[in-house]
Amino acid sequence: MILPAHRYLTLRALGAPAVLLSLSMQGVFRGLKDTKTPLYATLIGDVANIILDxxxxxxxxxxxxDAAIAHVLSQYLISIILLVKLMQQxxxxxxxxxxxxxxxxxxxxxxxxxxxxxTTGCVTLATRLGATPMAAFQICLQVWLTSSLLADGLAVAGQAIITTSFAEKNYEKATSTASH
Incomplete structure (x- = not known):
């Protein structure tokens, strides 16, 4: 039972660079106030995954x-689409x-x-303290992540305003947005 899971995760790990690259480029597109391109690229990649599976x-x-291979291929497809579109802009x-x-x-x-x-230090410390402290740490981490993700929409809007202000050399607007 563990061997198929190990193979799956090993193959999926090959897609990590594509995931990191696509997440970074999605942030760039958000800064350019273009949320459609990442959406369409992700949809195309997901459809490719659904077909390839x-x-x-x-x-x-x-x-x-094969499911892992299909997923990795779709991740690289998303990254390639985003990279090509970004190079055009x-x-x-x-x-x-x-x-x-x-x-x-x-x-x-x-x-x-x-x-x-x-974060790595906290996880390491909690792990060394045993199962109960690690479980408590994970609960606290999940509560924190949930509450911090609620502000993610505001962060995205702020990032778009700040990057646009910098691009337009409107440093006063960027500073004002960042301070609020």
Whole structure:
């Protein structure tokens, strides 16, 4: 019973880069105030998955492994669609490396790295304390995630306003939006 699950998860892990890339590009499209492109790309990928599942499962007869392959292919399809559409709208690579503002990226990204390290530390600590503390930690984490996701709609709207303001060089509007 564990071997098919292991194979499935191993194959699904191959889709992780596509998922990360597509989630990042969905954020870019939100910043461009375009929510239709990610929606259509996801729908196309999901339809491809729905079509590929029975074809691969019943034709190739590998069972659950084929379901994982179909899912990974659909994830890469979504990423490719989003990447092609994004390349049509914006210049992805600047003309020189200085224009990347890499130090600014590292400065802003350091807080995210700190958050991930803190979360990983909390999970590790809760796990070492035993099953009951880990269960309590998971309950608290789920309550926090549920309440924080309620504000996600406001965050998306704020991101769109701030990125548009920066693109238009309207720094006063960006600062005002960020401070509220």
């Amino acid at each position: 029975p074809i691969l499962i019943f034709a190739c007869k590998l069972g659950v492994s 914006v210049e992805l690579l600047p003309s020189n490396l200085k224009a990347l503002q890499f130090s600014r990226f590292l400065r802003n990204g350091s807080m995210l790295v700190f958050k991930v390290l803190a």
